[in-house]
Amino acid sequence: MKPDTLDGWERTHLSTDVSENDVDSEIMVMGWILRRRDHGGVIFVDLRDxxxxxxxxxxxEFSEESHxxxxxxxxxxxxxxxxIVRIRPEESINPDLPTGKLEVFVQELKILNKSEPPPFPLDDDIPPTDAVRYKYRYLDMRRLGGVRDNLLVRHRVVSLLRSFLNSEDFIEIETPFLTVSTPEGARDYLVPSRISPGSFYALPQSPQIFKQILMVGGFERYYQIVRCFRDEDLRADRQPEFTQLDIETSFIEEERLFDIMERMMEKIFREVLGIPLTLPFPALTYEQAMSRFGSDKPDIRFGMELTDIGDIVTSTEFGVFKTALQNGGIVKALKVDRGERLSRKxxxxxxDFAAVYGGKGVAYARIKEGGExxxxxxxxLSSSERDLINQRVEAxxxxxxxxxxxxxxxxxxxLGNLRNHLAAKLGEIPANEHKFLWVTEFPMFEYDEEAGRYQAMHHPFTSPWEEDLDLLESDPGKVRARAYDLVLNGSEIGGGxxxxxxxxxxxxxxxxxxxxxxxxxxxxxxFLEALRYGAPPHGGIAFGVDRIIAILTGAESIREVIAFPKTQRxxxxxxxxxxxxxxxxxKELGIKVPAKK
Incomplete structure (x- = not known):
């Protein structure tokens, strides 16, 4: 059978555009056959678009030729x-389908193209392995739900972001992909230059320097939905190429920037999920977040906060606690309500859990009657130490x-990771709740023992607090940065x-x-030269678009919201x-690749 051509046919409706207003009207539809059912005379086809x-x-009886x-x-x-559009008989109505009340009696059929049998059934609720899905991503995309729906949500979110920022007088500007390699951050992806042998471009890890130069150039409010590249080991929330919503503003401080970003998030969650958000979002300093939750991206949907008990056990004879405090460390407690839910095993x-994060173990105490x-x-531990610990954690x-x-x-x-682990295990995390949190005042630097020097915790263009400037030379470890992250349900979705x-x-x-x-x-x-030509006060933020879409869709990995993802390798x-x-x-690039051994 030779496939037909469109021959002037033009689709009038997509599937869910067909409504009861179209009953008894003639329409033209086009798409792929999901399944075909022959009921002994009448053939039913589920058409997917x-x-x-x-x-x-x-x-x-309606059309012998099409039958x-x-x-x-x-x-x-x-x-x-x-x-012709018809109402289905009552017994065959499918309430789970938007078009479940309707069907189309076909007068004429055109077969536009055939398909080989696909390597996996596209009407099965159980997906094939990731390796198979990624190899045949074009087939995976046809499956209802999953990546198909995620990409439609992605399109909607990106449209809303652009609409909101345009309404706030931001200007979308593209920055270069072929740029210079810088010594900070993850490894760059390098691109050899044919015209300049021995020299390389670097693909940008972010448009950081360019967006700051745009501020020097007087654009004042910039944004870009941009591809970024990092050559780093992968995991569920990382890809070598990812999408970032990049924002930079002039003549602004944290409070005003936070207000704009909160209203942007409120619009997305209201429009996409129908969820109203309470503004403004709460905020914690880095020090407060680490003290209470052991994490700079705490999930605040549940309690189980950490408690420092170092002052209670400062004179203890218990070797583990004593050694930690003598070495300048800390001692913390994590109370688990109704701990009988945890077995001895x-x-x-x-x-073993502690070992994953560099710990030697986790001590525990079950609280019995009378606080024993x-x-x-x-x-x-002395009875007074045990009593004071009970009081401190309210056991x-x-x-x-x-x-x-x-x-x-x-x-x-x-303890920060154990808190999250136990909350999930014990069902303490509320479903369908979205809790945002600003984390502010990060340390400016962190010390790299291996390199023997300080490194920027964020990047080297982050401003220190004015009152900490004099510590840059005398005590860099105490300098606070005017840096902030936006955290949602324990995931960092943006930082700036x-x-x-x-x-x-x-x-x-x-x-x-x-x-x-x-x-x-x-x-x-x-860049230093540009700063000498009247750079305005400015600041910005970048959001991980892939991660936001994953949270909105409930996807377990950002691979499920990216059209053509890479594997962990x-x-x-x-x-x-x-x-x-x-x-x-x-040879043209002047590159010699060693032979494989």
Missing amino acids: RKGLLQLVFNP AAAHAVRPEWVIAARG DLDDLR WQSPIAKF VPGDVILFGADSFKVVNDV SMRIYRSDVQERVFSALGIDPEEAQEKFGF ATCPLTGAPAPVAPEQL
Whole structure:
């Protein structure tokens, strides 16, 4: 059977556009066959297009020609149909389908293209493996639900972002993909230059320097929905190429920027999910977040806060606590309400959990009547110490107290992640709740033991607080940054800062990072020069678009909201990238690839 051409046919309706107002009207629909059912005389076809499903009826009493043609069709064939809209018989109405009351009696059928049998059924609720789905992503996209619906939500969200920012007088400007490599952040993806042999472009990890230069250029309010690239080890929420909503503003401080971003989020959640958000969002400093939750991106949908008990056990003889405090570390407690829900095995398994985050273990105490402890460590603590700990964490009989004692980083990593783990395990996280939180006043620097120097916690263009400037040379570890993250349900969805806009301050920050004037000039000379030509006070923020869409759609991985994702090995099963190139291309670029061993 030779496929037809459109031959002047033009689709009048997509599936869900058909309504009861079209009953007894002639329409033309086009799409793919999801399934075909022959009921002994009458053939039913579920036609799928990008909006959904519509039932077609091939009845020989209505059209012998189309009925005869329908005998040949198979799943995933591409067809066009002209027919009359009818109301389904009451017994065949499908209340779960938007078009479940309607069907189209087909007068004429055109077979536009055939399909080989697909490698997996497209009408099955159980998806194939990720490797198969990514290789045949075009088929995965046809399946109702899943990535198809996620991409439609993505389109809507991106449209809303643009609409909102345009209404707030922001200007969308594109920045270069081929730029210069900088020494900060993750590894760059490099692009060799044919015209300048031995030199390389770098794909941008973000448009950071360019958007600041746009502020120097006087645009004042910029945004861009931009692709960014980072050569780093992957996980569920990372991809080598990802999409960022990039924003920069001049003559603004944190409070005003937060207000704009909160109203933007409120619009998205109201329009997409029908969920009203309460504004303004709460805020915690970095120090407060780490103290209470052990994380700089805490999930505030539930309690289970951490409590410092170092002052209670400062004179303890318990070796684990004593050693941690003597080494400048901390001791914290995490109370679990109704701890009887945790078995002895659950508690014993915490040693392995702690090891993942660098801890040696997690001590525990079950609280019995009268505040007595059932615990391997009870005998090492005095009764007054145990009583004070009970009071501090507000423990009652039936609770379990978990303890971490080590460095600041290890204790918070272990207990902060354990808090999330136990909340999920015990069903403490409310479903369908969305809690936003600003985390502010991050440390400006973090010390890299391996490199033996300070590194920027965010990036080297983040402004320190004015009152901390004098600490840049004397005590960099105490300098606070005017940096902030927006956290949603324990995920960082955006981060930014007020920027350095004075060249003298930027040079001092470079010096604190161990970047000497020669290296600064080599890597950032064009940027430092721009700051000397009247740069305005400015700041901005960048949001992970993929992560926001994943949260809105309930996807477990950002791969499910990206049209053509990479695997954890940064490969593309669809195209086979990365792949070798012809020797002639390498020779033209002056690149020699060593032979595989």
